[in-house]
Amino acid sequence: MRSYKVALLPGDGIGPEVVGVAAEILAYLAERAGFALEMKEAPIGGAAYDKYGHPLPEHTLALCKESDAVLLGAVGGPKWDTVQPPSLRPEVGALLPLRKELGLYANLRPARLSSALASASSLKAELVQDGLDILVVRELTGGIYFGQPKGRDADGSRAVDTCVYTRFEIERILRVGFETARGRKRKLCSVDKANVLETSRLWREVADQMAPQYPDVELTHMLVDNCAMQLVRDPRQFDVIVTENMFGDILSDEAAMLTGSLGMLPSASLGDRHTQGGTFGLYEPVHGSAPTIAGKNIANPLATLLSAAMLLRYSLGENEAAEALERAVEKALQDGLRTADIAAAHQPTIGTKEMGQAVRERI
Amino acid sequence: MRSYKVALLPGDGIGPEVVGVAAEILAYLAERAGFALEMKEAPIGGAAYDKYGHPLPEHTLALCKESDAVLLGAVGGPKWDTVQPPSLRPEVGALLPLRKELGLYANLRPARLSSALASASSLKAELVQDGLDILVVRELTGGIYFGQPKGRDADGSRAVDTCVYTRFEIERILRVGFETARGRKRKLCSVDKANVLETSRLWREVADQMAPQYPDVELTHMLVDNCAMQLVRDPRQFDVIVTENMFGDILSDEAAMLTGSLGMLPSASLGDRHTQGGTFGLYEPVHGSAPTIAGKNIANPLATLLSAAMLLRYSLGENEAAEALERAVEKALQDGLRTADIAAAHQPTIGTKEMGQAVRERI
Ligand SMILES: CC(C)[C@H](C(=O)O)[C@@H](O)C(=O)O
């Protein structure tokens, strides 16, 4: 029997609720499809800081390392925004080291808008009525996030950050861009600031050198300022966008908000360790910990379910189960089921658990 | 008699046409208001490269330095996109050194949408029907654009860019932010990435230290990824946004596109040299050189006219003339006059010169 290990990191705010729903559905899918799933939970974020004095305890990191995949809820909240030193705050103290330690260099952020939810977008109907489907591939362990030197002069009058990229780092993330474009509409837009940045000039050069290996993919280059514009002007022009860490942080959030439904958006962060079914990765909803609605059974679990589907596909290679789950989510939407965040005015709403139940019934 | 020197740099593409219209109107306003305007023209961009082998000839720079203000059309076009070395291409070879040499550290980018043009926006009517009015204040001579080291390893396997900010640089741009907010709705949103960047942490610290000097201005902080989202979600929440060079490049373009009418957007880049009437500055439309429509009398001159209005206000201190010009532009719009780029389907359009004439008649 196929057998996999998945680490569950519920984290803070609504994290435990949405991960709870996803864990149940994963178990159900495993039973149905005939594979064994060993799911173990570990603390992360503010919850871990409160209990162990660190947002990423050693044993949590160890559990991730011995797993085939990680499902993360969310970390952070006002309670920990002023923790000193800042390096112990949930986002920076847990997420950044997790990415670095697990080698999660490729962040996949689909910005999909189901036509059933088109009215949630800030954009005019004519721009989004047929839905939206952009994939942002963001480099996640390099660039200005991690480059050295990074610090402040002794007298505090000057600060410095360093953006570094090696050819190796650029090549492996562009490869993810080309490969994912292959599985979609075969259009890859590489975003940089090559008219100003030396790292971007190297980036563009590497992309052009790799292009002949992917004759079936149409490669274009776009400057980051223009891309921020074009996403607003006409997002349908994009299929896959691939870019460096900082630009990806900004553009993936802009693209996400174009859908108007953050509660629907999953993400995957892939490393290069092979698992039996694919590649080790960490999966999490884009929405964050939403502390004000935590514990009330009103959070939308669909982003986490779609993250779980990505987990099944990319790390376990259980493509059928992944598709079954995605279809069930779409079916629930088409049937008019809505949590509060995605409901139109006067549309009836259901809770977190009920939405989980509704998806399960549609599998 | 009050007397000023203005340098005109028409540049490439539609630059000469729109600067031509603006120069005529400036002369008309000067005569009417009773001040003397000495306008001298100099080459820049691709046009200068073709004639002198450099996109920013010495004598052009010298003219700018002895003027009270500079009005720039636009630079660049496909003809010069592959000039070698890249440092001689119009954008990088003219704009960046111009900013640095003239000390233009404060870039003011108003993203205003006249309610007459609300339908041009990509955003839903409910988000923009009352118009939009955001001012992005971007730091323009520091950060990752100019920081050293910047370059590539000898074997070409690694590239580096450096983001540097001094307390002095941060303070003077934040001061522009606070001061301009004072003249508007008194809301200043300082945008950074303080959870990751050392330069952003210094930025935020300086902002918090300055805030008590501006008790009448409400200062908030926002992370750049969140700001890229919030601009799409609800742009009306912003009054003045102040941010560093790279983030400002991205966010000012995103905000500009929210209006849907690039042909309407002016910009000012201010230095710290005092002129008789204010501060030395360079003024240019946001739209760029649009080579495909150059020389056809169809370009929209309004962004350049609104840039000229900023020139009158900030560098010459001729506030009445500035307001008269802005009112005349708004009047022309309210009267239904449209160049092709801002016309709705089936709305009649007029040419560049005719729009200039229409504005002039309404002064
Ligand atoms: C919390 C922060 C460090 C992080 C980032 O900038 O990468 C977040 O914005 C994200 O996109 O996951």
Ligand SMILES: CC(C)[C@H](C(=O)O)[C@@H](O)C(=O)O
């Ligand atoms: C042409 C380029 C160097 C420039 C910049 O990045 O500053 C442009 O995008 C701008 O915003 O004026």
